Amino acid sequence: MHPVIIIGTGLAGYSVARELRKLDPAQPITLISADAGDFYAKPMLSNAFAQGKNAPQLVNTPMEKMAEQHQLTILAHTRVVSIDVAGKTVHTVNDALPYHKLVLAIGADPIRLPLGGNGADEVLSVNDIADYGVFRGRLEGKQHVTILGGGLIGCEFANDLASAGYQVTVVDPGTHPLSSLIPQGAGQEVQQALESLGVQFHFGRSVQVADIAADGDGFTLTEDNGDILDTDIVLSAVGLRPRTTLAQSAGLPTNRGIVADATLRVADDVYAIGDCAEIDGQWRPYVMPITTAARSLAQTLHGTETPVHFPAMPVLVKTPACPLLVNPPPRGETGEWQQEVAEGGSIWQFINQAGLMTGFVLTGKIIAANRQRMISALR
Numbered sequence: 001m002h003p004v005i006i007i008g009t010g011l012a013g014y015s016v017a018r019e020l021r022k023l024d025p026a027q028p029i030t031l032i033s034a035d036a037g038d039f040y041a042k043p044m045l046s047n048a049f050a051q052g053k054n055a056p057q058l059v060n061t062p063m064e065k066m067a068e069q070h071q072l073t074i075l076a077h078t079r080v081v082s083i084d085v086a087g088k089t090v091h092t093v094n095d096a097l098p099y100h101k102l103v104l105a106i107g108a109d110p111i112r113l114p115l116g117g118n119g120a121d122e123v124l125s126v127n128d129i130a131d132y133g134v135f136r137g138r139l140e141g142k143q144h145v146t147i148l149g150g151g152l153i154g155c156e157f158a159n160d161l162a163s164a165g166y167q168v169t170v171v172d173p174g175t176h177p178l179s180s181l182i183p184q185g186a187g188q189e190v191q192q193a194l195e196s197l198g199v200q201f202h203f204g205r206s207v208q209v210a211d212i213a214a215d216g217d218g219f220t221l222t223e224d225n226g227d228i229l230d231t232d233i234v235l236s237a238v239g240l241r242p243r244t245t246l247a248q249s250a251g252l253p254t255n256r257g258i259v260a261d262a263t264l265r266v267a268d269d270v271y272a273i274g275d276c277a278e279i280d281g282q283w284r285p286y287v288m289p290i291t292t293a294a295r296s297l298a299q300t301l302h303g304t305e306t307p308v309h310f311p312a313m314p315v316l317v318k319t320p321a322c323p324l325l326v327n328p329p330p331r332g333e334t335g336e337w338q339q340e341v342a343e344g345g346s347i348w349q350f351i352n353q354a355g356l357m358t359g360f361v362l363t364g365k366i367i368a369a370n371r372q373r374m375i376s377a378l379r
């Protein structure tokens with residue numbers, strides 16, 4: 001029998017492989033990955049500095065051990081260049097590999113800002129363990145990091161780098177931290193906490209030009225109001241875009257992500273999961289949706305068609321200066337945020353036009369005590 005082929009060895013690919021192996025000890029499973037295939041916790045990338053961890057220390061389980069533990073064939077450092085859906089075959093540069101069923105777990109790419117200047121290509125982003133190794137290396141002996149983007153990932157890096165002793169500036173066109181997820185008041189709580197660590201925010205600004213500084217060491221950034229900012233390193237954290245090109249060129253449906261239904265099915269015997277997928281109309285990155293979807297997909301691959309059901313899954317933002325639990329309302333929902341001040345933090349509820357609470361944010365020390373109550377009250 002041809003194997004189930006999974007493209008990608010991130011959380012999504014490995015979660016599906018492990019869940020399927022639990023259900024079927026005999027099913028041949030092959031994973032193909034453009035990277036080294038080592039298993040690591042990607043969320044650690046934005047809070048590992050203050051803990052003094054280098055890239056190899058972030059690896060939980062090396063690729064060889066994953067293969068042995070779960071009886072997997074893993075082709076690392078191997079990029080899939082095309083998929084023949086009718087012929088049920090994936091192509092790498094050197095091989096054509098037939099599949100029984102195919103799972104796309106190929107993740108998302110960092111969005112690149114359209115920057116000018118001779119330093120534009122030197123702007124870094126950290127989306128995998130190899131990026132983290134490069135970033136850490138570049139930081140050696142440097143002091144000032146400018147982060148483009150004050151969203152969830154940008155604020156996590158700001159907290160981590162400031163705690164590790166770096167001078168941090170965050171540039172963001174919005175009005176407050178995490179502006180696409182939380183109300184301004186909650187954002188101000190995060191901002192004040194990070195400012196108390198020395199982080200500087202430039203809101204309402206974007207960077208247009210990143211020039212290598214005249215002395216060749218560092219950058220001169222030009223903001224859209226003409227202000228100049230000198231910095232040692234530029235980290236871009238302006239968001240991710242699901243990888244859809246491989247699917248698109250195979251004739252598979254794509255929109256924001258690779259379009260999958262509630263059973264993760266994209267086409268006959270082809271499935272998508274993780275940061276690359278748009279499941280039942282929604283893009284669902286983050287750890288909990290991925291591990292939940294992996295359990296359903298394994299059942300489907302094993303022969304029992306199982307639609308995924310996502311319960312409320314708030315995200316804990318790793319900004320220890322101001323802990324934050326975020327469950328944003330559905331995209332496009334109209335309504336208003338209401339605040340309840342509590343001892344040691346605050347509770348923000350998003351009330352939609354029908355008067356129902358469809359999102360919430362908890363800040364500070366009150367998270368654990370209120371988490372379950374808020375999840376139960378969600379509509």
Ligand SMILES: Cc1cc2nc3c(=O)[nH]c(=O)nc-3n(C[C@H](O)[C@H](O)[C@H](O)COP(=O)(O)OP(=O)(O)OC[C@H]3O[C@@H](n4cnc5c(N)ncnc54)[C@H](O)[C@@H]3O)c2cc1C
Nearest residue numbers: 008009010011012034035042043080106107274275286287
């Ligand atoms: C800095 C950071 C912090 C985060 N913090 C949190 C957090 O605190 N909580 C949370 O819930 N989520 C967090 N997330 C999000 C979470 O980590 C991701 O949603 C999740 O790890 C995505 O897993 P994935 O397997 O879909 O993608 P990836 O981990 O990106 O894996 C994609 C895989 O596909 C492979 N691949 C791609 N194209 C090809 C190809 N053509 N051929 C072969 N292989 C290919 C890659 O090599 C890789 O192995 C964070 C993300 C980042 C970047």
